[in-house]
Amino acid sequence: MDRYIPEARFPTTHWTLVGQAGKAGSEALGRLLGRYLPALVAHLVHGKRIAPEEAEDLVQDFVAGKVLEKNLISRANPDLGKFRTLLLTSLDRFLIDQIRAKNAKVRSPGDGQIVALGEGEAMLEASPRNSDSFELAWARRVLAETIERMRDECNRSERMDVWNVFDARLFGPVLRGSEPMDYDELVERFGLTSPSQAANLLVTAKRMFARVLRAVVAEYASNDEEIEAEIAELKSILAGNNK
Numbered sequence: 001m002d003r004y005i006p007e008a009r010f011p012t013t014h015w016t017l018v019g020q021a022g023k024a025g026s027e028a029l030g031r032l033l034g035r036y037l038p039a040l041v042a043h044l045v046h047g048k049r050i051a052p053e054e055a056e057d058l059v060q061d062f063v064a065g066k067v068l069e070k071n072l073i074s075r076a077n078p079d080l081g082k083f084r085t086l087l088l089t090s091l092d093r094f095l096i097d098q099i100r101a102k103n104a105k106v107r108s109p110g111d112g113q114i115v116a117l118g119e120g121e122a123m124l125e126a127s128p129r130n131s132d133s134f135e136l137a138w139a140r141r142v143l144a145e146t147i148e149r150m151r152d153e154c155n156r157s158e159r160m161d162v163w164n165v166f167d168a169r170l171f172g173p174v175l176r177g178s179e180p181m182d183y184d185e186l187v188e189r190f191g192l193t194s195p196s197q198a199a200n201l202l203v204t205a206k207r208m209f210a211r212v213l214r215a216v217v218a219e220y221a222s223n224d225e226e227i228e229a230e231i232a233e234l235k236s237i238l239a240g241n242n243k
Contacts, residue, residue: 036084037063040059042136043088047134058095058098059091062091065094066094083220084138142217146209149212150166150208161190165186165201165205166201166209168180168181186198214231217234
């Protein structure tokens with residue numbers, strides 16, 4: 001049954017996309033940013049306590065002023081660290097610049113008065129960067145993409161029996177808070193032959209999910225070691241959120 005899901009392959013599609021997005025006028029830029037913008041907004045809203053509408057405007061200004069005008073993506077390099085770390089660090093610096101610009105506007109012109117840093121800038125510069133909200137939003141985005149690909153693969157392969165059991169037994173209870181169906185109910189609901197068949201389908205679904213997750217992560221990790229570390233980190237982030 002596992003034949004329906006291809007193995008993860010290298011080199012990584014994600015860094016190829018980064019390279020394409022770094023070229024002026026590339027359509028890859030929109031596809032790439034679509035993976036990160038929600039997490040950047042979440043970082044500002046939950047990590048920096050900025051109002052949602054203002055956070056969205058700041059992220060759009062960041063994209064226009066830094067990502068596009070300054071061609072930030074062209075400086076991305078897998079040897080220098082995670083691409084999302086580059087984006088997050090650059091966004092925090094952009095936020096500090098914005099606060100400094102606002103502080104400068106309230107100074108009295110020509111009187112030589114030195115105005116102290118605003119509370120917002122002082123907080124940003126004095127405290128460690130809080131990226132928990134960003135990492136959680138990113139982990140959820142990876143999970144959502146994995147689920148979407150798995151369901152699509154099941155549909156294309158005409159194996160919705162695998163998806164149905166996975167959704168009713170695992171995905172629904174974890175993500176929607178529904179009660180997991182017992183095996184007898186799975187048999188009745190989906191017209192299966194026996195609880196054993198339902199159990200076997202669940203085993204197949206778990207393997208399929210693991211393989212698709214690995215394929216998704218392989219698009220932005222450089223090698224097997226990084227993939228394993230990233231999967232462990234994703235599990236830790238999501239598990240911590242569920243405590």
